[in-house]
Amino acid sequence: MLRTPLYETHKRLGARLIDFGGWEMPVMYRGINEEHVYTRTASSIFDVSHMGRLVFTGSDSEALLQHVCTRNVGKLKVGRSGYSHVCNERGGILDDVIVSRYEDRWLMVCNAGNREKIVSHLQRHLEGRKVTLDDTTQKSVMLAIQGPATMELFAQHMPIKVGEVARYGFVTGSYLGQKYSIFRSGYTGEDGLEVVLSAATGVLVWDFLTQDGSGDRVTIRPAGLGARDTLRLEAGMPLYGHELMEEVDPLSAGCGWCVDLEKEFVGASALRQIAAEGPRRKLIGLILEGRRIARQGARVLADGAEVGVVTSGTLSPTLEKSIAMAYLDASYCEAGRSITVEVRDQQIPAVVTALPFYKRSA
């Protein structure tokens, strides 16, 4: 299993470690629920160094990314990032990624479990183009610092000004002689930052950011992948392997906003056909009665038939309700509709709801 440069830090903090996409990663430190609530109310730091970080240089970099991404990345200005899908010819989702445009290069952040698949997909489409692809994942650290107190606490601990950076913007610079990139983005539904640094600096910055405040001062605390999952679920954000997979297209997944059907890219013609016919199934939210959790694969029933399947579920710490995301036949997707979810041998009443479940106050 692969380990991030922060592996020893996690062990020292008493984290529980699990295999995630081939990486030994912290799932929790103090408790998933506590870390979730702390992120919603203060600020948490997550080691997300397992995420793939692919760097493109060369004059054809933009053309390559336009060819593989559903998003029109040509519209991104320098210093801006955009969410995109990468599809196969059938319009099936190979991965969901964030593409960032630098002055002299491009960065694609992809899912840990899809990194090898995406690198080989890119290499197939790279032939004949002037592009160098550098997989920098294991040479750097990526930290996500998320929550309403993040911007203030980051400014207190680090001599780097990021307050002016807009959402989905990023800044670059040097710290302790090492280059960094700081992005105003995240996967929790909160304001926050994602930081890419060299391995050695990343470990130091983690320590700086999490040092104890004196007395009642709010501090940035570590949080694991368990809380990251429940946070993204409340925020209605899809996760590869649950909501997103090769058998699903971006339009059915509710991600049509990151697909530009006016341009050519791998999967475009298949997606144009799906757009013309309308997706057969759509991703929606469910709120279940009671406290039982509907997990991936739970059947959704209506009118005595199976009309959908759950992709993720949890007991929402913020709403204190059992929530789930599910794919439903398009005719059952209207918000407010009553429906049944089969959890083990129990039939649980549920209501269809629009995503997200949680939206932070501005």
Add this chain to the structure above:
Amino acid sequence: MGVPNDRRYLKSHEWHKLDGKICTIGITKFAADELTDITYVSLPKVGKEITAGQPLGEIESVKATSDLYSGVSGVVVEVNGRLGDSPELVNSDAFGDGWLVKVQVNDPSQLDRLMTAEQYDAQIGG
């Protein structure tokens, strides 16, 4: 780890504490910690007959859903009603307030076949 030696254990992490003919059943602190935040506990109704080695209910956490087993046979005489609203009691006090059910046992000697605290502690690597 601190496994209490006033009760007996199943390999599947349930504890059994006998008081006369009434056996209280719960899950161990180790199991509660492994499950992480417990969100729901499904228990049998009072009067239900349960059989040693058979599932008696289910316990859910953010991470997973698991079956609960009984090491004794008998009739359920009480269930912990506080767990309906506060299943997290199992996390905070697994060996005390987080108990699950009380069973009137047919044969108290059934407990002798369960693991001792020492054996259970060895199993969990304590």
